[in-house]
Amino acid sequence: MAAGKEFDFHFDEALRKRGVTGAYSLLLGADQGRTPPEEISSFVDGVVAGVRQRAVRDLIASDPVYAGFRELHKTFEVPTRKLFSASETLIRYVEKRGDIPRIGPLVDVYNAVSLETKLSLGAHDLAAVAGGISVRLTTGAERYHPVGAAEPEPVRPGEYGYIDGDGTGSPEVICRLEVRQSEKTKVTPATRDVFLIVQGNAATSPADVQAGHDRLTGLLQRFFGGEVVSLHRP
Template sequence: MKYQIEKAVADIGVKVVFGSVEGVDNTGRNPEWEAERKVRLENLQKRFDGLDIHGDEVFEGYHILHDKSGVKRRKNIPSSENLIKMLLKHGDMPFINQVVDIYNVISMESRLCVAAHNLDKVDGNLTVRFSDGTEKYIPLGQEQPVPMNPHEYCYCDDSNEVLCRLEIRQVNKTKVDENVRNILYIIEGNEATEEDFLLEVMWKIIDTTMKYCGGNGKIFRPNIVARNLKG
């Protein structure tokens, strides 16, 4: 499997690191993680109380990427920003499953946008590219395809199906549930984030996932491709 980013997408400031953990057990809830999770969420609430989103260079960096892609800010909130706003509003985060819970916490701590996918459901290679409107896109929680606007950066496999729109919305096709065995992680950064930081956070996610869910992890840097590749 190849991991690729279109040069035109990289040129606007999108930075991406991929990782995987294969052979996980994503069933149940680990009591040790539950205790650690509680402390980390409490610390996050204290840290981000009164946060000025647009005064934070990492969050603002995602909105700048949206500006360059013609995406409206108000309706398109980066996933890490959305998680933090949810935590501050409710004082807690809903538990979906162990894998999702771990990367959500680390996403908030790092402010980086993180996505996870069932690696076994990805068709062929994965390319970060600008959409042209022909892609198949079925957002998480929906049953019918939704049209993709042209010139939005997205993560597509060789079947021309979107796995993640911008750094905002994942999809049903590669949903991570309790039965997943092999995980693909995506960390997206922007011009305010160094690649070393993305790698550091990816290792945190991989190491924490292996600690509580088992498996073996790896990191992949994408190749830069000069043009749109679809299978």
């Protein structure tokens, strides 16, 4: 699709009452080759080093923000205890391996900000988005192909998700809960236009979520340039 300021975005306000809160925007015209890779790696290294001291299983389990995502999943009757938020998955990775996966410039930066803030962050390639994006409850009729998976997976009705649809076919989940995104919209080093997710829960104030969003967009512009278009504030 052609990214632009008239992008169709909808957040179902009923989700807010159940604990879903987020700040959402577009970054248009990013150049992931603008900053030398070693400068980005140095930034990410610094963040990882700063959070290693709290990457301890007992501290992770008791932290109110990570616990807030687990409670949020219970609210939607998510049936697995191992389906952690993206932010908890990251710090558990650090706890186990001492680092985060290094995937690409833009992804590495937003993962570092997720570590800093404990919020669940995501970015989706707008070139792969067929229509607008809605944050809403799933019906079970959507298609979902998790990133890295060989095949699509069934969609469980009654969860919240980030859903792409242009009215010409089955809507597609591009991120299940705030946990795992889709293969379709994954960011590559060639990606220039992205939809950005900064999501919290009932344990995070709107100010905290907005501050995390502003931290993310400020760093992305510093490293990659581009224009930020705000879509929704918490």
